[in-house]
Amino acid sequence: MSIAPVELEKPDTVEQPDTDVPWITLVWNDPVNTMSYVTYVFQSYFGYPKSKAERLMHDVHEKGRAVVSNGSREEMERDTEAMHEFGLWATFRKDD
Amino acid sequence: MAHRKAPFKHSRAGVQVNLDDQEREILVHLLGQLDELLDDGRPAGEVDPLEALVGMRGTTDETPPATPDDPALARLLPDGNRDDPEASAEYRRLTEYGLRSRKRSGARTAAGALNRPAPVVLSSEEALSLMKALTDVRLVLGERLELKTDEDAESLHQRLWAGDEAESWMATASIYEVLTAWQEHLVVAVSKKL
Structure with a gap:
């Protein structure tokens, strides 16, 4: 949410509009949450099939983190x- | 712990709780402690009605909530953005009050269900509340046990059996281990409904 005034004039330089820059949600590894619980959360909240939920869970566990969703900043x-x-230990940020 | 039955079991009526009175008392006690830990100390009257309604702090609030000092609380209510402190503060302003309230009411829902006379059968909502609250309790205990890495978590069992740690660490670690086993059974029981 922003209370900044709406910019009426178009900027001179062509910038990539924010809507084209997807944001991402990352889930980070932690020593407490179990593999079955993390898989359950990815299935139940995101509605991912078990195979995708398990792949993301393994990424979190082995690579230390995984991108679990992308979209607008508000969605993330x-x-x-x-x-x-x-x-779960999650953060959001603009995708590089 | 020798259970003839799994501590949590999926059934058509809901999730059966096969824990004895004492085990359920331990859970209820821990859920009460979680509820207390998440209390930000502000009496209900001091909470902006809009904030209570939508779960966010008013834009006029001069002191936006900061990352909690207690590492366990900071783990329950983590920063939302690691690169941008402003985005992180904004996220906390928007979500922290709501997260605290929902975690606390979930802990109370779960404790209320476990306090019913046996045999306890949890509704889907109660089972989900217990699963989330049990996660939060384990996160808090994990911080108290200083579990920082997967290796720390994996060596917990050995350290417990070796018996070289301080008594308070041993007591917390034994509870943590039991809760981890219960949580696994609960996840299996709840996953049956996916």
């Missing part, structure tokens, strides 16, 4: 909040 904040509600 919502996903991060949902992960925090499940006790």
Whole structure:
């Protein structure tokens, strides 16, 4: 949410609009959450099939993190909040 | 711990809880402690009604919530963005109050269900609340046990059996181990409904 005034004039330089820059939600490895729980969360919250949920879980476990969703900033904040509600260690950021 | 039955079992009526009275008492006690830990100390009257309604701090609030000092609480309510402190503060302002409230009410829902006379059968909502709250309890205990890496978690069992640690560490670690086993059974029981 922003209370900044809406910019009426178009900028001179052509910038990539924010909507084209997807944001991502990352889930980070932690020593407490079990593999079955993390898989369950990815299946139940994102609706991912078991195979995809397990692949993401293995990425978290072995690579230390995984990108679990992408979209607008607001959507990624919502996903991060949902992960925090499940006790997973998640963050959101603009995709590089 | 020798259980003839799995501590949690999926059934058509819901999730059966096959824990004895004492085990359920331990859980209820830990859920109460979680509820207390998540209490930010602000009496209900001091919470902005809008904030209570939508779960976010008002834009006029001069002191936006900061990352909690207690590492266990910081793990339950982590920063949302690692690169941009402003985005992180904004995220916390938008979500922290709601997260705290939902975690606390989930802990109370789970404790209420476990306090029913046996045999306890959890509804889907109660089972989900217990699974999330049990996760939060384990996250708190994990911080208290200073589990930082997967190796720390994996060596917990050995350290427990070796018996060289301080008594308080041993007590916490034994509870942590039991809760981890219970949680695994609960995840299996809840996953049957996916």
